[in-house]
Amino acid sequence: MNNAYVHGYHSRENIRLQDQANALVELLHFDTSYPAGSRVLEAGCGIGAQTVTLARNSPNALITSIDISADSIAQAKRNVEAAGIKNVQFRQADIFDLPFGRESFDHVFVCFVLEHLSLPVEALRTLKNLLKDGGTITVIEGDHGSAYFYPDSADAHKAIQCQVELQGRAGGNALIGRELYPILTRAGFSAIQVSPRMVYVDSGKPQLVEGFTKNTFTAMIEGVRDAALAAGIVEPRVFDRGIKDLYRTAESDGVFCYTFFKACALKA
Numbered sequence: 001m002n003n004a005y006v007h008g009y010h011s012r013e014n015i016r017l018q019d020q021a022n023a024l025v026e027l028l029h030f031d032t033s034y035p036a037g038s039r040v041l042e043a044g045c046g047i048g049a050q051t052v053t054l055a056r057n058s059p060n061a062l063i064t065s066i067d068i069s070a071d072s073i074a075q076a077k078r079n080v081e082a083a084g085i086k087n088v089q090f091r092q093a094d095i096f097d098l099p100f101g102r103e104s105f106d107h108v109f110v111c112f113v114l115e116h117l118s119l120p121v122e123a124l125r126t127l128k129n130l131l132k133d134g135g136t137i138t139v140i141e142g143d144h145g146s147a148y149f150y151p152d153s154a155d156a157h158k159a160i161q162c163q164v165e166l167q168g169r170a171g172g173n174a175l176i177g178r179e180l181y182p183i184l185t186r187a188g189f190s191a192i193q194v195s196p197r198m199v200y201v202d203s204g205k206p207q208l209v210e211g212f213t214k215n216t217f218t219a220m221i222e223g224v225r226d227a228a229l230a231a232g233i234v235e236p237r238v239f240d241r242g243i244k245d246l247y248r249t250a251e252s253d254g255v256f257c258y259t260f261f262k263a264c265a266l267k268a
């Protein structure tokens with residue numbers, strides 16, 4: 001791994017990743033399915049939160065899911081087994097040093113990984129080498145600059161900015177969603193299509209209030225409290241008010257909006 005993974009690997013983060021995946025299955029996955037017999041690489045699978053959906057939507061594709069974290073791979077195996085899925089194999093591996101030959105895969109899928117890498121274009125070039133000519137890459141990333149909400153709160157924006165700042169210091173980029181087109185272009189992909197996927201949450205969507213506003217987004221920002229205070233980038237009072245205000249957007253008259261970016265591109 002070429003930089004520290006800002007969210008860490010503790011169990012609360014694993015639950016958050018699962019909540020995120022559950023809340024977003026339709027929005028992010030409805031248009032991804034791979035043909036029977038095709039070989040698919042999922043790079044940075046984590047605990048398998050997306051793997052289960054990928055495998056269900058493409059039951060006859062052969063999916064290889066890798067992650068740099070041995071613990072995450074072990075958990076991913078358990079999650080996929082518990083879901084009764086048989087078409088996934090796991091390997092612990094680093095995206096920058098993968099144990100596969102050139103042109104081993106028909107498709108590559110990468111979700112919420114590039115935001116943590118200091119060399120995302122190099123990662124994409126490495127993955128491109130593993131694709132056959134005519135193969136595709138699908139990349140999904142968020143962009144924390146896309147978070148807006150009612151009631152608005154300067155403190156909530158400051159708390160979010162702590163995550164952006166810390167992720168940047170760790171070598172990542174929490175605003176990478178808007179950059180998918182340029183980085184895929186730089187990595188040499190063609191026919192790049194980026195589609196913004198907006199999550200809109202009000203109390204008429206109680207599952208998203210819980211699964212996204214509270215348990216995915218606000219939990220993620222809340223999780224950087226100690227690091228943000230230790231780095232001296234925010235006053236404790238300001239951060240805590242910001243978190244309170246983010247939870248306030250989950251109340252009966254609150255609204256929370258966020259945009260993910262999903263890109264598909266071709267190795268010509």
Ligand SMILES: C[S@@+](CC[C@H](N)C(=O)[O-])C[C@H]1O[C@@H](n2cnc3c(N)ncnc32)[C@H](O)[C@@H]1O
Pocket residue numbers: 001002005007017021043044045046047048049050066067068069072093094095096110111112113116117
């Ligand atoms: C936010 S998690 C996303 C996991 C999963 N794709 C999902 O959407 O739930 C990012 C994952 O990327 C992995 N990762 C980071 N750098 C990596 C690298 N160089 N090679 C492989 N995996 C990496 C981390 O270990 C972590 O599991």
